[in-house]
Amino acid sequence: MLFLVLAAVGYFMAMPLVFVISNAFKPINEILKFPPDFLVKHPTLTNFTDLYHLLSGSWVPFTRYLFNTFFIAIAGTAGHVLIASMAAYPLAKRKFPGRAMLFSVVVLSLMFSATVTQITNYMTMSWLGFLDTHWAVIVPAIGSSLGLYLMKQFMEQIPDALLEAAQIDGCSEFRIFWNVVMPVVRPAWLTLIIFSFQGLWGAGGAAGSMYIYSEQLKTIDYALGQILAGGIIRTGPSMAATLLLLTVPILIFVLSQSSVIQTMSTSGMKD
Template sequence: MTVIQIRLPKKRISRSWKGDVMLFALLALVGYFMALPLVFVISNAFKPINEILKFPPDFLVRNPTMTNFSDLYHLLAGSWVPVTRYLYNTFFIAIVGTAGHVIIASMAAYPLAKRHFPGKATLFTIVVLSLMFSATVTQITNYMTMSWLGFLDTHWAVIIPAIGSSLGIYLMKQYMEQIPDALLEAAEIDGCGEFRIFWTIVMPVVKPAWLTLIIFSFQGLWGAGGAAGAMYIYSEQMKTIDYALGQILQGGIIRTGPSMAATLLMLTVPIFIFILSQSSIIQTMSTSGMKD
């Protein structure tokens, strides 16, 4: 028996090493400018008050100090509501709102992506059109809805609108469309119901998409405490750390240093979550799709 070996020609890379160097230099330059705001925030958090108020300001700190963080700690310790309560409110809103948004958006996107029913195109058109309206446009409507539901001055006044955001439905629907229909048909032949197909097949396949959605949703809820605290939540013990820091740091120019430290601390959690899931974001944005 004769075995015939077929050798395929190796794929040639048309870009030369000079092109690689130029591309790397361009990406490094763009990355440098994108990192400048973050570096400036970190630098300001460790600057003494005389360097913060210097004009023109120095980009990097010359005499680093931890005074800003200690002053911020004493300001928070002097509040009549414990800082742990503010932190609990912030994490509760961010975690519950993010989890609810991911689950509801995924369940709503699944039939829009993989099932056929009357009015499907109209519903998706409404979802797409809703992306055109900013949060400012819908503030009055959201306030009236939360008032009718009796959710004002509760955490649900912030969580419910976040759960119903149309961004998650659009993102999950577009990603679920790339799942081969043959995979779902095989599961149906094996006797799987809709919920089992959704939880055990669809959701694991679209993991990069819902991890990306977690980052977007958590980041939005983490920084929404100030506006939400002023519009929906009135009780001091129900407000978030973002709102508390904004109120404490309105003491004039003398609190500029603690405000810089607070800005850095508020950025720490979203950046940490992004670092843990950055590969999923890249995979979601760069995927070319799954084919039958």
Template sequence: MKLALQSLRWGKRKVNRSWYGNILNVLLLAALGYFMALPLVFVVSSAFKPLDEILTYPPKFFVQRPTLSNFSDLYNLLSGSWVPFSRYVFNTFFIAIVGTGAHVIIASMAAYPVAKRKFPGRTFLFTVVVLSLMFSATVTQVTNYMTMSWLGMIDTYWAIIIPAIGSSLGFYLMKQFMENIPDALLEAAQIDGCSEFRIFWNIVMPVVKPAWLTLIIFSFQSLWGAGSTVGSMYIYSEQLKTVDFALHQILAGGIIRIGPSMAATLMLISVPILIFVFAQSNIIQTMSSSGMKD
């Protein structure tokens, strides 16, 4: 009897985390965060270093004499090109915004019937999509180039946008999130007379907001840096090329342009980081406030 009462008291006792354990966890997370932030801090610091500090050996991590000469040199180099820099900026944002928006909408519309409606071949279709995730972009480059050539889209924006829209990652991500939506919620909407499109747009999409915000991050980051990699295969006209391709041309000028190249690197990573920070805050807020149970 005494053992039973003692075990009952132990069961009611709250398990408190050790004060030393909390400090250790905080220190461990701070150390990991510090090492993960080092590359970003180094890029920011190098963008403001004068040329002699950049070439100093052994290299110094932090800038000693900050200067804006790298950015002014970068501006002069870009101003000397026969295509205005604003054209490169427009091309980059057009490809990233249109490709990301179309990918999110089309992937969501394709994932909705597969996740919440039953029709013949649904399982086979999803299996094919999952298998396509096993192949890297390098494997499909030749096929994509042949397809874009047959469609007459070589040397156009759509040669980069169309393959990005058809990426299977967005379909898979949206389908997995939509499966967690209670069927009772959709059935109640149908009883109230809502059409399928209204159910999808006014009910399903707000519920899966964390999924499409995450998809926006992945899609925008991939399209933002696609100009100098995938885009160089499809786009040949200088007036259609993107910012990253124009900035990478600076590296061809030799070691004397290493300062402007550091400033260019900072410019390239700044926009995706800002998009990630903005979307991440929304994801955390939505996940903490829109949990649903069947």
């Protein structure tokens, strides 16, 4: 009975993804049909070829948009994981004056949505001279407080005896962090990679309109939004573009999920 219930819930959660995949291969008459069919009856690749022709007609190459998107997502994710982990380590395992106050500020910052801090971020990026560059999107992502909170809470579960043993063996502080702490908290930073990459991959539209003005620096999400804003005639290419945008985050999640589950089941430690 439990497996049946979980299968039903899993099927319900997978329905939107299956519907997106189905729509990407539907001809225009099936896409506009009402009520819509859940599965495609006459699959076609016309939507993808039309999307290719639309992107080929842009004066900025499609590969440039793709490179911008990957650069922002990879650089922002790597920087966020590294900085959040390095900041979380002393907050979790070292005692110093003001530690509780600093962590309270981190927790308080989680209460504010990105919309509330947009003006402050814009002013900060302008003061740093990062406007109309990729760093205007990457730097705020690196400084996100969610990763710091997640890593700090996970690092607190590491036994102090493990760190003391490393100190007795002559390990430096950085070596303890890099060779002892980071392998133990692998589930945390793998989960953080998933959240950070997905957030940056889908942030192109907003970032393109607020921080980045040059066409050759914009991301694929923003570019597709502009190209496909041609009315109902471009509904088919829009469905194909939606599927392509979902493919990379889903692939990252699938590849990381198995490692997260495996590490969580084998890395439990107790004093």
